[in-house]
Amino acid sequence: MSQPILKTPLCERLGIEYPIILAGMGPVASGGEPVATGRLAAAVSEAGGLGVIGGVAYSPDALRAEIATVRSLTDKPFGVDLLLSSNFLIKGGGGRMDTSRPPELPPEATAAVRKLADHLDIEWQQAPAITPTANWVPADKSYAEAQIEVLLEEKVPVFASGLGSPAPFREALESNGTTIISLVGNTRAARRVADGGAHIVVAQGTEAGGHTGRIGTLALLPQVMDAVAPLPVVAAGGIADGRALAGVLALGAVGAWCGTAFLVAEEANQPELQKQRILDAEAEDTVVTRLYSGKTMRNITNPLIEAWEASDIRALPMGQQTLLTRDLVHSIRAAGREELLMNAAGQTSGMLKQIRPAAEILHEMASSASGLLGGLGGRVQVDVLA
Numbered sequence: 001m002s003q004p005i006l007k008t009p010l011c012e013r014l015g016i017e018y019p020i021i022l023a024g025m026g027p028v029a030s031g032g033e034p035v036a037t038g039r040l041a042a043a044v045s046e047a048g049g050l051g052v053i054g055g056v057a058y059s060p061d062a063l064r065a066e067i068a069t070v071r072s073l074t075d076k077p078f079g080v081d082l083l084l085s086s087n088f089l090i091k092g093g094g095g096r097m098d099t100s101r102p103p104e105l106p107p108e109a110t111a112a113v114r115k116l117a118d119h120l121d122i123e124w125q126q127a128p129a130i131t132p133t134a135n136w137v138p139a140d141k142s143y144a145e146a147q148i149e150v151l152l153e154e155k156v157p158v159f160a161s162g163l164g165s166p167a168p169f170r171e172a173l174e175s176n177g178t179t180i181i182s183l184v185g186n187t188r189a190a191r192r193v194a195d196g197g198a199h200i201v202v203a204q205g206t207e208a209g210g211h212t213g214r215i216g217t218l219a220l221l222p223q224v225m226d227a228v229a230p231l232p233v234v235a236a237g238g239i240a241d242g243r244a245l246a247g248v249l250a251l252g253a254v255g256a257w258c259g260t261a262f263l264v265a266e267e268a269n270q271p272e273l274q275k276q277r278i279l280d281a282e283a284e285d286t287v288v289t290r291l292y293s294g295k296t297m298r299n300i301t302n303p304l305i306e307a308w309e310a311s312d313i314r315a316l317p318m319g320q321q322t323l324l325t326r327d328l329v330h331s332i333r334a335a336g337r338e339e340l341l342m343n344a345a346g347q348t349s350g351m352l353k354q355i356r357p358a359a360e361i362l363h364e365m366a367s368s369a370s371g372l373l374g375g376l377g378g379r380v381q382v383d384v385l386a
């Protein structure tokens with residue numbers, strides 16, 4: 001099969017063949033390992049896109065090991081995605097990882113969550129006590145700082161951030177030669193990350209799987225482009241084939257950042273049950289809920305999400321919500337009801353029909369987009385009125 005040609009300025013900037021980036025997807029199934037491990041990232045990079053490790057839940061040592069995995073599988077460029085939300089930037093004990101002093105949870109919220117388990121016939125079981133895991137974050141550092149230090153030491157070519165501004169790390173990353181990518185879901189965040197030092201902005205529409213905003217990709221992309229011009233903008237949310245890729249390139253994006261399309265890649269670290277649920281899904285089978293993380297997240301729907309949304313329980317802030325639902329998640333696992341766990345996926349789930357190697361997904365996308373864009377002159381008649 002001949003190799004497709006599809007080049008944009010993003011390819012030159014990142015040293016890649018196709019303007020397609022694997023979204024740095026973190027853990028699903030309420031677990032600790034990300035979907036986008038080093039193995040998936042390497043497969044995408046080796047095939048000519050940019051593979052990005054979903055690094056958010058990795059300790060510095062685990063992150064270093066994943067970076068080594070990528071390097072053992074490819075010598076092409078790759079990236080690491082982290083979250084720079086405010087609670088990951090608290091010094092001393094690592095903020096998010098400092099679970100040795102869990103906050104007091106509102107008793108009415110705890111009781112309401114327990115009622116959800118009863119409603120779904122799940123026997124309530126208390127999760128084992130949390131072992132403090134903050135030891136690896138020195139008192140004078142935050143969780144994000146400890147992770148970024150690894151990126152700097154390892155000279156990772158690309159840093160991506162799904163939340164927050166890169167400002168605190170801009171200087172260190174730039175002097176290390178690292179390209180900074182920031183994801184946004186609205187124009188206010190776009191201006192903030194542009195001011196904070198992002199070299200490339202990803203405009204992520206609400207169609208996206210995982211944490212997502214309220215604006216659709218088609219409406220968001222041009223507005224973000226206007227807000228951060230002349231910075232290059234990559235589109236995300238709802239791009240899972242060559243037609244959507246051609247569309248966003250025609251709108252002026254320099255590339256696409258794709259998550260859901262790769263959730264059903266052979267190399268994706270995603271439980272088989274969850275991959276199958278995505279393959280079986282229709283376009284309307286995803287919903288946005290705060291249940292799993294406290295922030296709005298698009299998931300494949302399930303009876304637990306439906307019961308949560310129908311209840312009047314208010315989600316707690318990110319971090320605390322995970323603690324609130326800890327016993328529930330433990331009970332779900334103990335009952336063997338894994339179909340109720342987090343299965344973050346986007347609206348393109350409805351068009352994914354088979355598990356394939358990441359390289360095949362990527363090449364088909366690039367080749368179809370290249371064909372469509374090349375053929376536009378023949379298919380679209382343009383009449384210019386004098």
Ligand SMILES: Cc1cc2nc3c(=O)[nH]c(=O)nc-3n(C[C@H](O)[C@H](O)[C@H](O)COP(=O)(O)O)c2cc1C
Pocket residue numbers: 023024025026027028035054055056081082161162163183204207208209210211236237238239257258259260261263343344345346347348
């Ligand atoms: C399972 C899953 C996990 C995700 N985890 C992260 C994450 O840890 N960090 C991040 O920046 N974005 C994360 N995202 C969002 C993606 O980066 C991306 O913006 C989104 O998948 C793009 O839309 P699409 O799913 O329609 O392709 C996740 C998305 C999914 C589906």
